[in-house]
Amino acid sequence: MSNPLRAEGVVAGYGSRDVLHGITFDVPQGQVTTVIGPNGCGKSTLLRTLAGLLRPTRGRVLLDGAPVSSIRPRHLARRLAVLPQSPTAPEGMTVADLVARGRQPHQPWYRQWSAEDDSIVAAAMSATGVDDLGDRPLDELSGGQRQRAWIAMALAQDTDVLLLDEPTTHLDLAHAVEVLDLVVRLRRDTGRTIVVVLHDLNLAARYSDHLVVVDDGRIVAQGPPSDVVDPALLAKVFGLEAHVFSDPYDALPTVVPVRRG
Amino acid sequence: MSARRGVGVRIGPFGVLVRRRAVVWTTIVTITLLAVTVLAVLTGTLDLPASRVWAALTGRGSSVDHLVVVDRRLVRAVTAILVGFVLGLSGALTQSVTRNPIATPDLLGVTAGASAAAVLLITQPWLVTSVTGTASATLVAPAAVVGGLLTTAIIVALAWRGGFDGMRLILVGLGVNAIALAIVSWALMRADLHSAAVASRWLTGSLAGVRVEDVWMLLTVVAVATACSTVLSQDLSALRLGRDVAASLGTRTARSEAYAIALAVVAVSAATAVAGPIGFVAFVAPQAALRVFGTAGPTPLTSGMVGALVVLVADQTAQRLPVELPVGVLTAVIGAPALMFLLVRYVRRSSV
Numbered sequence: 295m296s297n298p299l300r301a302e303g304v305v306a307g308y309g310s311r312d313v314l315h316g317i318t319f320d321v322p323q324g325q326v327t328t329v330i331g332p333n334g335c336g337k338s339t340l341l342r343t344l345a346g347l348l349r350p351t352r353g354r355v356l357l358d359g360a361p362v363s364s365i366r367p368r369h370l371a372r373r374l375a376v377l378p379q380s381p382t383a384p385e386g387m388t389v390a391d392l393v394a395r396g397r398q399p400h401q402p403w404y405r406q407w408s409a410e411d412d413s414i415v416a417a418a419m420s421a422t423g424v425d426d427l428g429d430r431p432l433d434e435l436s437g438g439q440r441q442r443a444w445i446a447m448a449l450a451q452d453t454d455v456l457l458l459d460e461p462t463t464h465l466d467l468a469h470a471v472e473v474l475d476l477v478v479r480l481r482r483d484t485g486r487t488i489v490v491v492l493h494d495l496n497l498a499a500r501y502s503d504h505l506v507v508v509d510d511g512r513i514v515a516q517g518p519p520s521d522v523v524d525p526a527l528l529a530k531v532f533g534l535e536a537h538v539f540s541d542p543y544d545a546l547p548t549v550v551p552v553r554r555g
Numbered sequence: 556m557s558a559r560r561g562v563g564v565r566i567g568p569f570g571v572l573v574r575r576r577a578v579v580w581t582t583i584v585t586i587t588l589l590a591v592t593v594l595a596v597l598t599g600t601l602d603l604p605a606s607r608v609w610a611a612l613t614g615r616g617s618s619v620d621h622l623v624v625v626d627r628r629l630v631r632a633v634t635a636i637l638v639g640f641v642l643g644l645s646g647a648l649t650q651s652v653t654r655n656p657i658a659t660p661d662l663l664g665v666t667a668g669a670s671a672a673a674v675l676l677i678t679q680p681w682l683v684t685s686v687t688g689t690a691s692a693t694l695v696a697p698a699a700v701v702g703g704l705l706t707t708a709i710i711v712a713l714a715w716r717g718g719f720d721g722m723r724l725i726l727v728g729l730g731v732n733a734i735a736l737a738i739v740s741w742a743l744m745r746a747d748l749h750s751a752a753v754a755s756r757w758l759t760g761s762l763a764g765v766r767v768e769d770v771w772m773l774l775t776v777v778a779v780a781t782a783c784s785t786v787l788s789q790d791l792s793a794l795r796l797g798r799d800v801a802a803s804l805g806t807r808t809a810r811s812e813a814y815a816i817a818l819a820v821v822a823v824s825a826a827t828a829v830a831g832p833i834g835f836v837a838f839v840a841p842q843a844a845l846r847v848f849g850t851a852g853p854t855p856l857t858s859g860m861v862g863a864l865v866v867l868v869a870d871q872t873a874q875r876l877p878v879e880l881p882v883g884v885l886t887a888v889i890g891a892p893a894l895m896f897l898l899v900r901y902v903r904r905s906s907v
Binding site for chain 1: 560563564565568569570571572654785786787788789792793795796797799800802803804805806807845849851852
């Protein structure tokens with residue numbers, strides 16, 4: 295099993311401030327990998343670096359063995375899609391127009407439409423359940439619907455690797471679950487390799503095949519959720535005193551904070 | 556799905572999605588432009604029958620008729636269309652790149668910089684004549700272009716951080732705008748009465764004195780700007796979704812932003828050189844266009860069409876008022892309330 299995406303000794307940050315201090319890890323093929331960690335630990339920076347949006351100051355990111363920084367942006371966008379945190383669309387933009395943007399890496403400037411593009415856009419919209427919302431402006435949708443529309447755009451890029459930065463931010467639990475169910479379904483139905491940044495530990499444990507715990511720009515633990523999430527880790531990384539139970543339905547780790555006072 | 560968004564058309568390697576609403580409005584705007592142009596050529600302060608106008612247009616009229624119909628009326632109407640197109644297109648470029656309707660060349664100091672250079676030349680001609688020995692009147696247009704480019708260089712140097720941050724660009728632009736306007740005021744204060752009057756007239760933006768050569772120059776600018784905007788259109792659409800999303804779609808963001816800004820500035824400077832600073836068109840036209848054409852963000856060509864319509868109608872109206880006004884006064888009357896409307900809404904949206 296070859297792993298499509300790999301970070302090698304990555305040091306990265308903004309200006310002269312390093313946020314990541316040497317990260318090496320493999321993103322497992324065809325799985326949902328979730329990056330968790332306390333606020334400001336470098337989760338999003340790690341995702342941006344994996345996506346080629348941020349250049350590492352040292353080390354490198356490899357996509358199928360080739361350094362991401364050496365791949366032309368347009369070609370990279372055909373193989374790896376990334377959805378930044380809380381993206382915004384112009385006022386009045388419709389769902390169908392947004393999803394169609396995802397075809398851009400495949401279109402030369404003189405051919406901004408083709409029948410093939412149309413069918414891929416339609417497939418992306420039906421996979422994310424926004425096919426009935428095509429004519430609706432994004433600003434009229436619920437947070438969960440809007441997020442699914444953005445994911446549909448990334449799907450329309452037709453890539454093997456999909457990176458999502460905090461896709462559940464600002465969503466209530468029901469909408470967050472709606473988005474994460476979609477992520478798991480995409481992995482199952484399309485075999486895509488998916489990396490997600492999340493801040494909710496319970497959701498991360500429930501929806502991931504592989505967990506990566508980042509603290510202060512370093513990976514402190516990784517593996518299947520049931521191996522990774524335990525009280526000692528939560529205390530050390532998050533400064534959180536909590537019980538961890540195995541839930542009676544799926545036997546997945548469940549974090550219950552200890553109430554003090 | 557395409558049936559709802561529009562009809563896809565493939566011709567050889569080319570492919571485009573044709574939207575009903577865009578076709579309808581393009582037709583309406585084009586017909587209106589033609590109608591107003593015909594009206595502009597047929598009517599005016601000098602009462603000429605249609606037969607004499609036609610004779611003048613086909614080159615069979617008297618030299619006086621030719622002067623009135625072709626050199627005055629037709630050239631002025633066509634220049635209004637071209638200047639308006641350039642202003643609307645440039646505004647759409649800068650608004651797309653910054654994702655902010657307030658970030659247009661006329662509000663961010665580019666036009667003011669061009670004005671400052673032109674006014675300095677008009678009121679302090681020794682600045683140039685002492686160096687070149689040529690009469691300064693012929694140098695007003697080139698000076699405006701140089702002033703616009705120089706101002707942009709200053710704004711970009713202060714605001715560029717590996718790309719444009721919308722808010723930063725606006726704050727720097729407003730500051731530069733204020734400085735340029737201060738230079739204009741200073742120059743007007745120091746000027747003698749005659750040159751101050753000339754400068755003031757130029758400053759409000761006027762199409763009264765345009766010549767045939769201006770039309771050829773502007774036609775070139777419009778052709779180049781249209782071609783460049785078409786090639787850039789994909790990247791502009793991506794940039795309207797934000798820098799990160801644009802980059803994730805394979806757009807080289809910094810490069811595309813630099814191209815778009817450079818194109819906008821050169822085009823606006825050329826238009827300003829011909830007509831003076833016609834305010835608010837670059838700001839209003841793209842915002843009107845995106846609402847009329849129903850596009851996701853301001854697209855350069857639709858904005859250009861609306862800009863052409865705004866300047867043409869404003870100039871024809873200005874000519875026919877009891878006291879003839881420069882076109883810039885009329886566009887300001889339309890533009891200022893629109894700016895206030897958008898500002899109020901912008902503040903409301905961002906404070907929720």
